Amino acid sequence: MISVSTELPASPVPVVPETLVELRGLVVDYGSGSRRVRAVDGVDLAIHPGEIVGLAGESGCGKSTVANALMQILRPPARIAGGEVLFRGADLARLGTDELRRHRWRNVSMVFQSAMNALNPVMRAGDQFVDMMRAHERVSRRDALTRAGDLLELVGIDRRRVRSYPHELSGGMRQRVIIAMALALRPELVIMDEPTTALDVVVQREILQQVRDLQRELGFAVLFITHDLSLLLEFAHRIAIMYAGEIVEEAPSATLHAEPLHPYTIGLMRSFPPLTGPIERMAGIPGAPPDLADPPAGCRFHPRCPHCLPENAALFARQTAERPVLRELAPGHRVACHLVGSGA
């Protein structure tokens, strides 16, 4: 029996000074020359051991590209055009092919959105575990299968399911299998890219609860990527909001919920109708995210920002010409907006 009931308040942010992963001024381009699209433009983000960090944003904002850069699985035409990706202080760009292969799955593993496509349909689940483990360490087939069974039990699936083919498993079970695989080599960071988007709400909650339990038990860090901010507010310790290739706000979940500062964050919060309380007409955010091949000058959110008005000439000039930088306004709360922190 899996309990869906959860006490969901995010556990206190673990105060760990050391940094597990750090992105410094990460820039990722797709294509080059006149057809270049800068999908990620100067992202700074740190993840500490045992921490659940949420990365939220709309489609095309670059959140998945950040994940792929962390995993070092960007393929042409995508390439890292600037900045660094540090894992325990070591720059991943300097690793050779073999070292990178060890980095993936052992240090950082990844759970993708559609588990249906991530599993090989003609291989039994157990054999896929065996393949993965034997690619990374010397282990006998039999031992690997035993461990696969243990891992399945860890995520609440009967160990006999090692003999099942993917089509014999439900969507939720396949996603659990992928999560079990991601945990197989005890990585320090698990990246989850929209892991529950294709699933129903009830299954989604079961899986999130399980990830939370496992994370507490095993102590790995999670980078959780989603468009669903309301989900992150419950699940993550800390949240970074991405817009058009940049992080525009970052704060502990409780702070972000109580005191969002960036107009985009505030707009996102106002985009989810509440399940309780009064039903007021919500405004959402006018307009649409920009084309990254030709992003707006100045603040990239300015064409949609309710506080960007020509009447306010001095501010308007800065908003439309000068790119705001992320500034720390309170401990752990960083915002990139001309409206806050600079006396404006």
Added chain:
Amino acid sequence: MTSSATLEALGLSKQFAAGERLLGRGGRVHAADDVSFALRPGTITALVGESGSGKSTVARLLARLYVPTSGSVLFEGRDVAADHRRREVLRYRSQVQMIFQDPFGSLNPVKTVRHHLARPLRIHHVVPRNRVEQRVLDLLEQVGLAPPEKFAEKYPHELSGGQRQRVAIARALAVEPLVLIADEPTSMLDVSIRIGILNLMRDLKAEHDLAFLYVTHDLASARYVADDVLVMYAGQIVEQGPAEQVLQHPLHPYTQLLLSAVPDPATVGDAKRIEIRKGRASASVDPAEGCRFIGRCPLTVGVCSELTPQLVEARPGQSARCHVTAPSPVVREETHVEPIR
């Protein structure tokens, strides 16, 4: 209620053959089972449920994309299936419009927005030919695509997802329908765009006095737009009633489960979340007598496995299929279960 309903489903059922039919081993999937409800003018009715619960099947039955196995659809009081005359079928098709999930797939990529809107106006002779252009611009304005002259020129690939969905809505409105069926119209859109479409639905309902069926898995959006809610589980409507009543004071344990699973920052740490076993909301093959939620339900009593619960009005306007929270008088007498108020 029957008298004022524009569109009514009466005991609507749809079964699909399952498994190996050739070998005679397959059963029948009861995708929709004895579904009854009414759509009234100026009202948004939300049909909520998880994937496989049968909500899209119901939408398609109403749109006449499927032929029901049993039961009927009444349009303005008349049985739709009884009238096969081409004129009547066409009238139904124009009066009951559907908006789909995917705004990318439902527009022709080589035609302008103007073409998409002018075509139904001409085919159904909605306005005289010389007024088609003005009407196209009016429609664009209504769905918030301004300036309309500019949008009329555009091709689908030049529009964002939200704009495309607005064009699809404008096209559905072109023929001045009485009923609009929207199947997950916002689920493929970005979060910041969704609320705009929901607001548009609210406005159109009021302006055009539309009978609106909003099919969704998103309870919060259902609460935001809907007047009435229907909750589907495994092919059956398990609860129905006024939206606020159903979503704030649910009767059926499945409605409670759905509500408790929705991420809602406002209720973080709320102990109300109930404990329910996992399982699937999908329609089942040849379901046995008894409640279909029984395997997951924390409230189960003896009668649940013996008798399929019927929709019982336990509170004014609010009905549920549950022997415990909405027992029929007969069941209450036999089991001495008192309804939960």
